[in-house]
Amino acid sequence: MTTHAAQLINGEWIAGQGASFSSVNPANNDVIWSANAATAEQVDGAVKAAREAFYSWSDMSFEARLEIVKRFAEVLKENSEELAIAIAKETGKPLWETRTEAGAMVGKIAISEKAYQERTGVVENPMPVGRAVIRHKAHGVVAVFGPYNFPGHLPNGHIVPALLAGNTVIFKPSELTPYVAELTLKYWQQAGLPAGVINLVQGEVETGKALASHAGIDGLFFTGSSRTGHLLHEQYAGQPGKILALEMGGNNPLIVKDVADTKAAVHDIIQSAFISSGQRCTCARKLFLPAGEQGDTILEQLIKATKAIKVGNFDDADQPFMGSMISNAAAAGMVKAQQQLVELGGESLIELTHTEGTGFVTPGIIECTNIADFPDEEHFGPLLKIFRYTDFDAAIEKANETSFGLSAGLLGDNEADYDRFLRRIRAGIVNWNRPITGASSAAPFGGIGASGNHRASAYYAADYCAYPVASVELEKVTLPSSLSPGLSLD
Ligand SMILES: NC(=O)c1ccc[n+]([C@@H]2O[C@H](COP(=O)([O-])OP(=O)(O)OC[C@H]3O[C@@H](n4cnc5c(N)ncnc54)[C@H](O)[C@@H]3O)[C@@H](O)[C@H]2O)c1
Numbered sequence: 364m365t366t367h368a369a370q371l372i373n374g375e376w377i378a379g380q381g382a383s384f385s386s387v388n389p390a391n392n393d394v395i396w397s398a399n400a401a402t403a404e405q406v407d408g409a410v411k412a413a414r415e416a417f418y419s420w421s422d423m424s425f426e427a428r429l430e431i432v433k434r435f436a437e438v439l440k441e442n443s444e445e446l447a448i449a450i451a452k453e454t455g456k457p458l459w460e461t462r463t464e465a466g467a468m469v470g471k472i473a474i475s476e477k478a479y480q481e482r483t484g485v486v487e488n489p490m491p492v493g494r495a496v497i498r499h500k501a502h503g504v505v506a507v508f509g510p511y512n513f514p515g516h517l518p519n520g521h522i523v524p525a526l527l528a529g530n531t532v533i534f535k536p537s538e539l540t541p542y543v544a545e546l547t548l549k550y551w552q553q554a555g556l557p558a559g560v561i562n563l564v565q566g567e568v569e570t571g572k573a574l575a576s577h578a579g580i581d582g583l584f585f586t587g588s589s590r591t592g593h594l595l596h597e598q599y600a601g602q603p604g605k606i607l608a609l610e611m612g613g614n615n616p617l618i619v620k621d622v623a624d625t626k627a628a629v630h631d632i633i634q635s636a637f638i639s640s641g642q643r644c645t646c647a648r649k650l651f652l653p654a655g656e657q658g659d660t661i662l663e664q665l666i667k668a669t670k671a672i673k674v675g676n677f678d679d680a681d682q683p684f685m686g687s688m689i690s691n692a693a694a695a696g697m698v699k700a701q702q703q704l705v706e707l708g709g710e711s712l713i714e715l716t717h718t719e720g721t722g723f724v725t726p727g728i729i730e731c732t733n734i735a736d737f738p739d740e741e742h743f744g745p746l747l748k749i750f751r752y753t754d755f756d757a758a759i760e761k762a763n764e765t766s767f768g769l770s771a772g773l774l775g776d777n778e779a780d781y782d783r784f785l786r787r788i789r790a791g792i793v794n795w796n797r798p799i800t801g802a803s804s805a806a807p808f809g810g811i812g813a814s815g816n817h818r819a820s821a822y823y824a825a826d827y828c829a830y831p832v833a834s835v836e837l838e839k840v841t842l843p844s845s846l847s848p849g850l851s852l853d
Pocket residue numbers: 508509510511512513517535536537538566567568571572575586587588589590591592594610611612613643644645741743769814
């Protein structure tokens with residue numbers, strides 16, 4: 364047992380009483396965090412603390428809650444470099460990228476304030492007698508589950524709107540990024556968030572299961588794999604009264620058609636497929652290139668540029684485009700996925716290679732046009748599958764051959780093609796001549812099919828953080844000027 368007080372329950376940091384676990388820098392396996400997990404009893408204590416804090420927090424005015432949340436933004440700004448380094452160390456992502464993640468966390472506060480007012484503000488309308496008022500109320504105690512790939516930004520995208528709406532929170536971060544979670548919660552404490560309003564339970568799946576199954580939560584906001592999301596969806600079947608927001612994976616297509624600037628197209632393909640070492644839910648997984656000369660040219664340029672991608676440590680003076688993946692296991696999983704595709708008939712055009720014992724991989728490109736039953740699986744890493752096509756509509760239909768529906772893109776100079784693509788492609792994020800990664804926080808962010816449960820996050824996160832209350836109101840009990848037929852009050 365370690366004495367590391369890694370659990371935040373009712374404003375107190377306490378040591379977990381469960382199994383020990385640790386977090387390592389995936390580039391060099393240095394242990395950067397170690398503690399004991401929260402037990403089910405400790406999870407229960409966190410839920411109770413959140414419940415006890417709920418009325419005082421939700422009774423505060425929105426303005427008073429917003430003041431504390433804005434102080435959190437200030438603390439984030441003051442500590443942004445510390446946070447960026449922590450994210451880089453724990454995920455392997457390069458500093459240039461984790462600095463943008465820390466910045467996105469700061470930007471989330473102003474966007475969430477605007478979204479709260481526009482999506483769940485108070486609307487009053489006059490009536491012949493009295494007034495009609497629409498308000499929104501917090502659900503109560505909510506659990507937030509975070510993924511490892513954006514350990515600061517994506518949980519933040521649930522926590523900030525949840526708190527602004529008046530909910531209290533129990534946060535269960537990925538067991539792969541506990542250090543970032545601990546830092547973030549310490550920033551919330553520095554901002555003056557009252558005890559119990561946000562609680563942190565660190566642990567592996569057992570801790571997650573204890574929280575997800577706790578009867579005392581009113582909702583669960585999840586970002587993570589479709590596998591886990593589907594387990595949670597099944598778990599919540601029969602509990603329609605609990606709000607469940609699932610932000611899950613993707614198997615995202617990118618189609619190229621009639622581009623004049625092939626170099627620019629290659630840039631957008633690389634930004635879509637290999638940023639964050641392919642560890643973004645929105646990363647392009649399937650690239651559809653036209654058969655013939657243009658497709659050949661783009662593929663040739665893409666292979667050349669991909670081979671030139673710099674892979675390195677998060678803090679290299681000459682910053683890499685790709686850092687390490689989250690873990691040696693994740694990297695090995697990408698090699699296995701590549702092997703499976705080759706066994707199915709794929710042709711490796713650039714082999715994804717793995718520096719065994721670390722999270723480092725080089726990006727891979729694999730020709731998959733002739734694979735008969737192409738597996739509809741999210742390979743969460745830098746492996747881009749190529750499909751050659753002759754008919755644009757057929758390419759769109761093949762791109763739609765997935766249970767997912769998160770992001771999709773067209774690189775092409777004809778607006779009519781984009782109009783057709785936009786009308787037919789099934790995805791929640793659809794881009795034209797821009798990378799399909801790097802979505803705006805000022806827009807809804809969510810997918811269809813296996814990518815979500817129709818509770819888009821980012822700008823629409825406010826929608827699942829509160830429920831509407833419609834009222835008709837009159838200052839005093841007043842007799843109407845005329846009674847309904849058949850009534851006598853004398
Ligand atoms: N749609 C989005 O906004 C979005 C954003 C980022 C990542 N993702 C997806 O997330 C995945 C990568 O993240 P990950 O590997 O951390 O996801 P994951 O599903 O493994 O874990 C997510 C969270 O759920 C917890 N968890 C895992 N199994 C659980 C269980 N059985 N019961 C309760 N809790 C459980 C984990 O501890 C973690 O906190 C990818 O599939 C990616 O596409 C989606």
